[in-house]
Amino acid sequence: MADDLKRLYNRELVEGLAFDLDLPSGFIDECLSGLEALELMARAAHIAEVMHRHLPTYFPDTAAVLIRSLHSPTAGNSFRFLPHSLLISRYGIDHFEEAMQAQHELTKRFTAEFSIRAFFEKYPAETHARFTEWARDENHHVRRLVSEGSRPRLPWAARLRAFQQDPAPVIALLELLKDDPELYVRRSVANNLNDIAKDHPQKAVEVCRRWAKDAGPERWWIIRQALRSLVKQGHPEALEILGFAGSPKVQISNAAFAPPTLRIGDTLRFSFDLTSTSARKQTLLVDYAIHYVKANGRTARKVFKLTSAILPPRGSVTLRATTSFREMTTRKHYPGIHTLDVLINGVIFPLGAVTLTA
Structure with missing residues (x-):
C-alpha cells in the first residue's frame, strides 16, 4: 500500500x-x-x-x-x-x-x-x-x-x-x-x-x-x-x-490439525469439538490464539476471532478454522513448535501444537 x-x-x-x-x-x-x-x-x-x-x-x-x-x-x-x-x-x-x-x-x-x-x-x-x-x-x-x-x-x-x-x-x-x-x-x-x-x-x-x-x-x-x-x-x-459470563462450563475435545507439520507459506486447517457441561443454556465467545515462534526462540501470542455460539444444556458443536503461515509485512514466521489455545469467554483451553518448518 x-x-x-x-x-x-x-x-x-x-x-x-x-x-x-x-x-x-x-x-x-x-x-x-x-x-x-x-x-x-x-x-x-x-x-x-x-x-x-x-x-x-x-x-x-x-x-x-x-x-x-x-x-x-x-x-x-x-x-x-x-x-x-x-x-x-x-x-x-x-x-x-x-x-x-x-x-x-x-x-x-x-x-x-x-x-x-x-x-x-x-x-x-x-x-x-x-x-x-x-x-x-x-x-x-x-x-x-x-x-x-x-x-x-x-x-x-x-x-x-x-x-x-x-x-x-x-x-x-x-x-x-x-x-x-x-x-x-x-x-x-x-x-x-x-x-x-x-x-x-x-x-x-x-x-x-x-x-x-x-x-x-x-x-x-x-x-x-x-x-x-x-x-x-x-x-x-x-x-x-457483551453478555459473555465468566467461568464457562465446557470441554474441548477431538482437536485435529491438517497438516500437523507444515512449511512457512502453508495454510493450517484445524477443528475441535466444543461441548457444554452445564445444565443451562450458555452464551459463549470463542477465540483462538497462536503462540508464534520468534527469531530469538521465544514465543508471542496473537489472538484471533472465531465465533460466538449459544449452546443448549449439554449441547455440542464442531468448530473449524484456517490460518495462514505465509510471510506478511506485519509478521515474519520462524520454524519451531507453535502451540494453539482456544479462549472461551476469555478462559484459556489448550488445544494442541503444530510444527512449522522452513
Whole structure:
C-alpha cells in the first residue's frame, strides 16, 4: 500500500499542485529534484518544504492561498493533500486561528488527523474547545476528525501523552459523537475508545457500561468494537458487558490439525469439538490464539476471532478454522513448535501444537 501511495507523488501530481497554487515552473523542478529516491512520507515532506519556499512567508497569507486552492469536498480522501497537512503542522503552529480554519477545510478533502496533533500539544484547551464545536459540524469528515485527531494512540502518528495519562477530555468528545449518524464517524469513536482501553481499561469499561444502558444497534456496534482488545485479553468485565459470563462450563475435545507439520507459506486447517457441561443454556465467545515462534526462540501470542455460539444444556458443536503461515509485512514466521489455545469467554483451553518448518 505504501508503495502505491508513494507513486502518487509524481510529476503529474506536482504539476497539478503548481496549477492549483499558481506557482511557477521552478516549483515543479524543485519538487521533482531527488523525489524518486524518497519513500512515501519523505516525498510528501519534501513537497511541503518546497511549497513553503514558494508560498507567502506570513503563514496567515499561506493559509488563505491553501484554502482557495482546495478542490470541492470529495466523497473520499485524497493523499494529494498530505503535503498541505505537513506544511500546516510545521509552519502554522504559531497561528492558531488561521491554522485551524485551514485544517477545517483540509479535512473535508484529506484528513487533518496528523497535523492537528501538534495543536493539541501546544494549545490543548483551545484545540479541545474547537473540537467540541466541530463535534456538531454538518460535515461528517470534520466530525470524524474530532474523534480520530484526539486518539491517544493514532497509528502512524506521535502519541498524545497527555491523553494517555488522562483520557477524560477525549471521553467528553466521544460522548458527543457516540450516536453520530455516520458509520465513518462511529468507527473512529470505537477505535479511539479502544486506544483508551489499552492505557485505562477500567475507564473504557465504565464508559461502555454507561453507554450500554440505553444503547441501540449502532451504539452496541461501537461498544463491541471498543472492547475488542480487552475481550482478546479475557477481561471479565468487558466480556460481561457483551453478555459473555465468566467461568464457562465446557470441554474441548477431538482437536485435529491438517497438516500437523507444515512449511512457512502453508495454510493450517484445524477443528475441535466444543461441548457444554452445564445444565443451562450458555452464551459463549470463542477465540483462538497462536503462540508464534520468534527469531530469538521465544514465543508471542496473537489472538484471533472465531465465533460466538449459544449452546443448549449439554449441547455440542464442531468448530473449524484456517490460518495462514505465509510471510506478511506485519509478521515474519520462524520454524519451531507453535502451540494453539482456544479462549472461551476469555478462559484459556489448550488445544494442541503444530510444527512449522522452513
